[in-house]
Amino acid sequence: MTKSPTLEALQAPLVSRLGYLLRRASTVMMADLGERLAVVGLRPVEATILILVGAHPGCIQSDVGRVLGIKRANMAPLISALAAKGLLEKSPVDGRSLALTLTPSGEAAKVEAEAVMDAHEARFEAMLASRDAASLRTALALISWDTADGQMGPA
Amino acid sequence: MTKSPTLEALQAPLVSRLGYLLRRASTVMMADLGERLAVVGLRPVEATILILVGAHPGCIQSDVGRVLGIKRANMAPLISALAAKGLLEKSPVDGRSLALTLTPSGEAAKVEAEAVMDAHEARFEAMLASRDAASLRTALALISWDTADGQMGPA
DNA sequence: CAATATTGCTATCTTACATAGCAATCAGAA
């Protein structure tokens, strides 16, 4: 069917590249996480927000956006959607900032999401030697914080 | 009473998560690569294709798409654009498949792109202990190939 | 040969993310 080079051979010049592997691995994990979270009715971004707000009740919407690298413009409808689902509440802390809190069902969703994510991670971590897992975290953390402004990119 | 946590504290529940770090690190590296390649007038996907075709002259368009996880529908305009830029040539190998080859200027662009990517990678690899760099590749490769069909996701 | 699969392609939809701008509000300097 396919002519000369096998697909393995074709990608040879790429598999040695760190950035390529990173993107690939990230895609694979995101896909897996997406599927698993869909069962609970959440997208990865939403689960992330629930976990973050759950860990810091009353945190400010703009701060959440800053930490996750989500722009104000995209943050607004995201939070509104979660609020509309009854998972979190917005309460003004001053004339402009909104403090976020999980509702009881939001708390429940957060717990579910965390369980899903734990299982998800465990599956992948099991593929790695413990030495590699440790180094992986070290390396990824170093790369992740390597931004000009210490500010993060999109979540 | 929940005071405003620092951004560092806010993201605490996330930095321990492998998938989160992966996505972040991937974004950081892609952003860097994007900027650097823009200088040469290429996007990451385009550079990747040039490198791949350059390493395997006469390879089939559909195979390139398969390896990079790019769907036929999106592959067509991508290749056409590179051909329109005079960087590669399509030549029918049978009634339906197209063999891809770099033009001389495509070859030049590929060399430039490879230089840019080498520098790009060196910069990030320099941040890591050699032990971590090695483990990082091992780990990423394992995660990357962990797909149901052995087929890759989007590039 | 007939049935099926593959390839390249166009058109279109969805979704993540970015930009622009607005009204309200807060904070710091004069």
Place this chain on the structure above:
DNA sequence: TTCTGATTGCTATGTAAGATAGCAATATTG
């Protein structure tokens, strides 16, 4: 205090990656 500039939430809109659907031509297979 008052003026100025920055911040917050928000709406509307643009852009770009990727996915889906379907077509015509061709190749492969039973």
